[in-house]
Every structure is written in C-alpha cells, then in structure tokens.
Amino acid sequence: MWSSEVPAPMTSRALRPLSVAIIGSGPAGFYTAYRLMDRLPDAMVDMYEKLPVPFGLSRFGVAPDHPEVKNCQDKFDEVAASTRFRFIGNTMVGGASSFANGSGTPGFKPNVVPLQVVRGNYDAVVLAYGAESDKTLAAAATTTTPTGVMSARAFVGWYNGHPEFQHLEPDLTAGEHAVVVGHGNVALDVARVLLAGMVTLRHTDITDRALSVLATSTIRNVRVVGRRGPAQAAFTNKEVRELMTLPGVTYVPPPADVLAPLLDRFQDKTALSRSQKRLLQLLQKKQQEQQQHDDHRRPSFSLDFLLSPSQFIADADNHVQAVEFDRMHLDGDPVNKHTSARPTGQILQVPAAAVFVSVGYQTQPLAGIEHAYNSSGNRLFHDLGKVGSGLYAAGWIKRGPIGVIAETMYDAFETADTVNDNDRRGWDGVQATLGSALNWHVAERELGKSHMLAVL
Structure with missing residues (x-):
C-alpha cells in the first residue's frame, strides 16, 4: 500500500544537496573541494580559514623564487569561482588561534566557531588545517x-x-x-x-x-x-x-x-x-x-x-x-x-x-576530538580519510606533516572519494549496509514534486 508518510529515497540527493564544511584552505582543502564538486554536482562546499585569504602553504610557505610551485592556485581559483563554493575567512574552527593568544599579529583576531557547531550543521566536515606549529x-x-x-x-x-x-x-x-x-x-x-x-x-x-x-x-x-x-x-x-x-x-x-x-x-x-x-x-x-x-x-x-x-x-x-x-x-x-x-x-x-x-611541523589537536589523534597529536586516526561519523581528514592532519603538494592532491582525492562513498547516502546507504537482510521491494512513482515509497 502507498503511504506518503514514508521518506523518499535520496538516490542522488535530489531533495537536498550534500553540504560539506572544509576546515583549512591550503592545497589539501582545495583539492578535496575540487574532487567533491567534480564527482557530486549537487555538493555545496563551505571552506573555513583562520586567515583573511586562502591557499595556505601554497601562498605563504613556498619560496618566492619557486613560482611554478604556486601554479596549483589556478585550479583553486576555478573552484572558488563556483556558485557551489563559499569561502569563510578570518574564522577559526575548534578553538583559540595563535592570533588570540598573542603570538600573532597584534590586534588581528579571527572569529572562533566551536567544531561541534559546525558538525551539527553539515553532512560532512573535512579537517584539512594541516600543521601550524613547530616541533x-x-x-x-x-x-x-x-x-x-x-x-x-x-x-x-x-x-x-x-x-x-x-x-x-x-x-x-x-x-x-x-x-x-x-x-x-x-x-x-x-x-x-x-x-x-x-x-x-x-x-x-x-x-x-x-x-x-x-x-x-x-x-x-x-x-x-x-x-x-x-x-x-x-x-x-x-x-x-x-x-x-x-x-x-x-x-x-x-x-x-x-x-x-x-x-x-x-x-x-x-x-x-x-x-x-x-x-x-x-x-x-x-x-x-x-x-x-x-x-x-x-x-x-x-x-x-x-x-x-x-x-x-x-x-x-x-x-x-x-x-x-x-x-x-x-x-x-x-x-x-x-x-x-x-x-x-x-x-x-x-x-x-x-x-x-626547521625540525618539522606540529599539529594542534582540536578540542572535543583529542582522542582521534595519535599519541604525538600529529595526525588523526582514519580509514581512507574517515575519522568518525560525518568527520574526515585530508592533508598533513591526515598523514602527518610530510610530502609535497602533488602527494597532498592524491591524498585529498582519496578523502573526497570516501565522503562520496560513505557519508549520508540515504536509502542507498541503508540497502548497502543491510544487504540481503532486507526483504522488500521498492518502487518510485513521481507525483508532482514528491516521491512515494512502496514497501511490500
């Protein structure tokens, strides 16, 4: 029998686009955004950055006589130009920043947003903020x-x-x-x-x-x-x-x-x-x-x-x-x-x-998820980029502060594909999780703008 009270299957997230927050706007963050938006035409990406401007180490960590290393920013500009992308600068997620504790430029303090607030308002949150301290x-x-x-x-x-x-x-x-x-x-x-x-x-x-x-x-x-x-x-x-x-x-x-x-x-x-x-x-x-x-x-x-x-x-x-x-x-x-x-x-x-x-970089664990980092606090435990329900990692926060931009790109692609495959897949996810344990038949019939689900 038909029942309009049963939620419709979201086989392509047609009812609501996937919303993703990416914390950090360096190469790891932008390559993750690029892959997600390329593979998921309905994905909406908000990128949070503690600095007023994006691009992280590709902007501020590359030697000035190595301009070719910064060519990746051309691709990042393409991502930023999309109507499905929003850059939220001067905003620190997860705790007090180095600006706020006085070690940064005097008078320059970003907004601070708790991580749990961000997690509660997005389908997926990707931590890509790298390693911003010294060993x-x-x-x-x-x-x-x-x-x-x-x-x-x-x-x-x-x-x-x-x-x-x-x-x-x-x-x-x-x-x-x-x-x-x-x-x-x-x-x-x-x-x-x-x-x-x-x-x-x-x-x-x-x-x-x-x-x-x-x-x-x-x-x-x-x-x-x-x-x-x-x-x-x-x-x-x-x-x-x-x-x-x-x-x-x-x-x-x-x-x-x-x-x-x-x-x-x-x-x-x-x-x-x-x-x-x-x-x-x-x-x-x-x-x-x-x-x-x-x-x-x-x-x-x-x-x-x-x-x-x-x-x-x-x-x-x-x-x-x-x-x-x-x-x-x-x-x-x-x-x-x-x-x-x-x-x-x-x-x-x-x-x-x-x-x-110059003896290496150190990651700063975020409040509330300290248990998800390794003993040195230098990277997050993960499974192909997945840290926990709706929480992911990409770049140095994922694999440790090593490697060049090309390695970061492949690493970010892996995480984006994991978000695509694992997070909030709706009815497709239910079926994939329970498999043969389900004994029902699904039929979709479009009635105006709504969908109905038939369960036998």
Whole structure:
C-alpha cells in the first residue's frame, strides 16, 4: 500500500544537496573541494580559514623564487569561482588561534566557531588545517632562547607576507654566520633566500619589507645542519642541486668520512634507492669540484651531517653567537631511511649570528576530538580519510606533516572519494549496509514534486 508518510529515497540527493564544511584552505582543502564538486554536482562546499585569504602553504610557505610551485592556485581559483563554493575567512574552527593568544599579529583576531557547531550543521566536515606549529627542539629547553634564534616556518611566513608573522623583525646584521637546523626542503629554502642576493630576489614575489631587510644582511656563510646522515635527510635532490648552483656561492662539502659508508654500499644494487644514489653522486661530484675551485672569499653554504644542537650560546646582550652541537653516530645501517643516531660525547661549537630552526611541523589537536589523534597529536586516526561519523581528514592532519603538494592532491582525492562513498547516502546507504537482510521491494512513482515509497 502507498503511504506518503514514508521518506523518499535520496538516490542522488535530489531533495537536498550534500553540504560539506572544509576546515583549512591550503592545497589539501582545495583539492578535496575540487574532487567533491567534480564527482557530486549537487555538493555545496563551505571552506573555513583562520586567515583573511586562502591557499595556505601554497601562498605563504613556498619560496618566492619557486613560482611554478604556486601554479596549483589556478585550479583553486576555478573552484572558488563556483556558485557551489563559499569561502569563510578570518574564522577559526575548534578553538583559540595563535592570533588570540598573542603570538600573532597584534590586534588581528579571527572569529572562533566551536567544531561541534559546525558538525551539527553539515553532512560532512573535512579537517584539512594541516600543521601550524613547530616541533620542539631540545636545545630550546635552555633557560632562555637568545635573540637571533627563530623558527624557519616563521621566517618563511615573514618573507612571504603571512599576516601572523608580520610583527617579526629578523636581525640579519649581527654577523656573517648563520645556522639552519634541519635537513628538509624548508631548511634549504631559508639558506637559499639568505644567500640568493638582490639580483635574484628582486624578480620574485617576496615582500618589499623582506627585500629591504635582506638587502642589508651581513650573512655570508650558512650551515644547514642535520642530526643524521645523507641517506636519512628529508630534502629532495632538486632542492640540493638548486642551492649548489646558486650563482656566486661556494659549496663547502662535508668531511670525507661522512660519505664513505654510503660509497662503500654504492655498488650494492639493493642497498641504495635511486634517489639516494643520485644524492650521493651529486655530493661526491661537488666535493671533487670544490677541491679544485675553492674560493673562501665568496659567500658559502655547507650541508653538515651527524650534528645535534645541544644549546645556544649567547653574548652579553643575550644575542646568539654560537650553537653547541653533539657529534652523532648512526646506530645501524647508514643507508636505511629510519636509522637513528646517538651522541658520541664529542662537542662541536659553531659560530652563528642567526639561527633558523626547521625540525618539522606540529599539529594542534582540536578540542572535543583529542582522542582521534595519535599519541604525538600529529595526525588523526582514519580509514581512507574517515575519522568518525560525518568527520574526515585530508592533508598533513591526515598523514602527518610530510610530502609535497602533488602527494597532498592524491591524498585529498582519496578523502573526497570516501565522503562520496560513505557519508549520508540515504536509502542507498541503508540497502548497502543491510544487504540481503532486507526483504522488500521498492518502487518510485513521481507525483508532482514528491516521491512515494512502496514497501511490500
């Protein structure tokens, strides 16, 4: 018998479009929105962002001399132009922001919206807010951190015009030596910007303020230091090669004994990955070239391995003047990516008038769902992007703060497809869940604008 009181099947969500909230407007957020809107023509997407402007790290975290990396923003602009998309800027979801607690630009505070309020008003909520804090460096546990020591993340944000860091005043005139702690691409970006010179930087989209400060910089020597060996470094060969070919800059190679364990394994076809072999060849080639054309009068940089900072040493004015490092020893296979290092007891002191710490990013768990994060609070537990009922994750909050934009795109697509397949599928979902347990026949008959459901 027919009954108009039985709800109609929503086989294509014809009665109400799928409503999705995406928290975070970086590449993970925009690629998720793109995939959802492409696969679901009726999906409506609201994107929340604590900053007044979108694009996250693709806008504020990319080196100014790498404009090609920002080409993804063309696709993001297409997404934003859709009538099914809405950008809600200057709005923090889930808790107090860095602006509100005083660490950001004075006077700039976004609106704060509780996560539970957002979840209660959307079919699906995708967390894509990434990792917006720094991992803690052991050397920073000293009583006070001297002036001249700053986060590489903050420095990159500063020269890219990130609103949170425009109150910073980097001092690049206290001496000739700088140390960058960390062996990721961000560390190499910082070193390259410090050494590139005005001829190069003037033709980039670096901020005018940063350009004027860098023009007065006295830094001529930059050491990029990591606690493990070349095989464990997180930077890409492309970034290393670009730094090594910087015009007018001398590369200072590491001691021969650093490369020796890798060279011993070079002929073993299964020991080194292709990427590791290319890096080793590059380091060895540049080492041979530098021995023939060494010029101590030019600005220089070095890649230093097996050094872990233990403390910052300050002068009488509490400005950093040196970094003390523990010499490390690899505790296992020197070519294994995951081999750890331990202190040898030997100490090395390196002069430094400026220090930039780039040891990784840290996620800030949202209030109310702390249980959904791993023990370090660095990513969410998930199943193909699904965290819980109506809650999803994409990007660094999902897989940890690693990887480049291309990896983020595929990761975001996976999450969007999971939203499509799993969330609020109406009658289709009921049937898929219960399967053969259902013993009924469904017939649809259109009567004007309503649908009726026949259950036998």
